[in-house]
Amino acid sequence: MILNYLGNKSNQMIGINSNLSNRSRSSKSWSDEATNDNEINDETTNRFNFDSSNLSSIKNSSIVHSYSQIQDKYRCDQMILEHNNGPIDYEQIQLPVPTTKKFLTDEGLVVPGINIELRNKLFASSEYHGYSLERRIESMGRCTSDMSLHLLGGTQRLLVKNRHQHPTIVVLACLTEVQGAYAICAGRILASKNIRIYLYIPPNSNPTQHYFIENELKLFRTTQGIITTNVSELPRSPVDLILNGLDAANYSDSVLFAKPWYRDIVQYCSRLQASIIAVDPPLDGGAIECKYSLVPLLPLVSMSSKNVGRIYLCDLGFGQKVFQHLQIRYASPFGAKSFVALHDN
Template sequence: MAADWLGSLVSINCGPTLGVYQGEVSSVNQTSQTISLRQPFHNGVKCPVPEVTFSAMDIKDLKILNIRGGGIGNGFTQTVSFGGQGGRGGGGGGRTAGAPAGSAPMAVPGRADPSGMGDGHASPQQQQQQQCSKSYGEKHMMEMAGQNKGSFRRRHNSWSSSSRGGNQATTPKRNGVRNGGKNKDDECFGDGVDDDLDEDFDFEGNLALFDKAAVFSQIDTSSRSRGTPEKQQTPARYRHDENILEAKPVTYRQIAVPQPGTQEYCTDTGLVVPSVTYELHKRLLSVAEKHGLSLERRLEMTGVCASQMALTLLGGPNRLTPKNVHQRPTVVLLCGPHVQGAQGISCGRHLANHEVEVVLFLPNFVKMLEAITSELSLFNKTGGKQVSSVKDLPTSPVDLVISCLDSHENATLREQPWYRAAADWANQNRAPVLSIDPPVSGREAAVESKWALSLGLPLPLSESVGRVYLCDIGVPRQVFQEVGIKYHSPFGCKFVIPLHSP
């Protein structure tokens, strides 16, 4: 008899302390009065253990949710006696309404049972035993039992939707019949709504009804009848650093020179920067010196800008950090006895102050400019190395070479041995070269550089100097106007900007 209940889905109420369990009956032991559930749910939550065993002493109520094989009750939820012995509460742990302790399980007749009250007039005891159960784990239990999901879509509590049909008239109602013979659950959730949901939707058949060629032909015909609309103007697209609300259009030619050079450059923002002749450049510096921008100030500004550019080329913050003292970059400066050489010495002083290994090449001369003497005195106080012979220069490749060998005034220096030796060393060394204030086009530099730094306004340079950069040496706007140059600063927030060919 106990084997008949194996595989059935039951709900066991163990009181407010232990709660309610649902699961599939895996074993029933009549001797020890225990029952075990496989894959149990506790208060609607799946238990972490695969099996739970209950004693008849702990069971307050046992409801059969589904009987294996569709046997007794034909899907009714039944309340049966478990047969508890001497249970708590005066009637045993497994008692039912009207069932004495220790009695055998009571068989409740189903709708198809001819011996029962199949006409729907059940006794009060049977009506109580046939009440629906909205248990916590009903949905999970039905899935575990392999039931058809469509039979539970209406959330009926007392019978499966498979029972609808000819036997529906004999189905017991929970709270009677009202509103034209509808059950209260059908009235709430809508009877007949899910009748056609069991059929799969035919996607292929529905797609075959769509005539794509006819639809596109209709669209083309409609477009031709309306006429082709005029091409709309594409709205302007702005960069993240551009102002959307512009009061007036930008004038990209903000610098005009009376004697333009042979070349023009443009900045990253599109501003045109014309080149100037060396005569106009020399006159601009002369007027600036009269207004107080002395040679010492220009040397300092040039040294700061050139050293800042060199530090960026050396790696910037990725290379020059306190934790990277074992890889300090090495820079060689090749300087001549002129103003351009003094600019290189000023740059070397600032590089040495930023923990860069600086080697300064400057030949021994009987007479040198006062600016070179003062700059050299400051450089020697930074700890940098000074050499006067090419033989003392590093034999291994260095990080950067800064060339300040050429002069705008004296072109005969290129014939001297020290100049040729320094140029040959720079060309043989595999380090990149930065030229500061290189000569104008037509006087090719002996050292082929990768970058060139011009001062104030660029000179017309040859392609051998590499990419051209422009640095601000602090010439006021009024000085530009005095020499006939219409000038608006192209530097923006920087002191060194790249120039491009238009």
């Protein structure tokens, strides 16, 4: 009994002592919190004194003024100032001699037509200023590949998840004219993007006759593109696009139709449902009916969309001195693209 009584007393004393210690700790924390609050309040009071006299000084301070000057954020394509410097000059390309035909871009810019003599002079001027034939072929091939990708549906067709349905393109190239080099160069660039390319060249042709053709074929062979001289080896379907670098200005339909391989190619293209891009075609468009035509530099006067389909202009990247050499005032109509559509005026 006595032992139980003493044990209960000791337990009660321990509980009382623990309660006292808890109270002391809690009171200490309360005092600490109060001290901290006082420090914060003192600091806040010292830093921000919201007296009526101080409010006016804050309102007139440079800090508030700088915050009031902050404007809304815009995307890079929205930071465009409106043109208010008078009327826009839509005839930014002017020839020394007035032209008989003009074309219009989608933006309304006027692109004058030139004759074949002036075009040859421009090419000669470009070579004089350092733009070699190889550089021109590369620029034309790059532009043709850009247009081809645009017509195929842009980057969506080349996504990894769409690898099972990558496009197929047939390239027709002559081995005696620069149009063939344009087409081969475009085929090589497209083949480097894992697009299936079939390159057709006429049988019994000698590629070593022209060094620029031989160089382009050598570069094309570094890709997985297929080269053939037999029409029967070309794919029947599906073919997404045909690049025609076979018809050239120096060829006539009567001369080409006398060759069996050309008649076979014309029949092959007519059976397919694929769109055809003529790369720098002759004025009459050739025997292979095309939906689009891509021409370099400036369009020819005698060109008509009735013969060559919808006309697109290719940017070769020539500097203004190339044009100034022939008294031509030139400003690029291409904007951010490497090609623009032209419409008959």
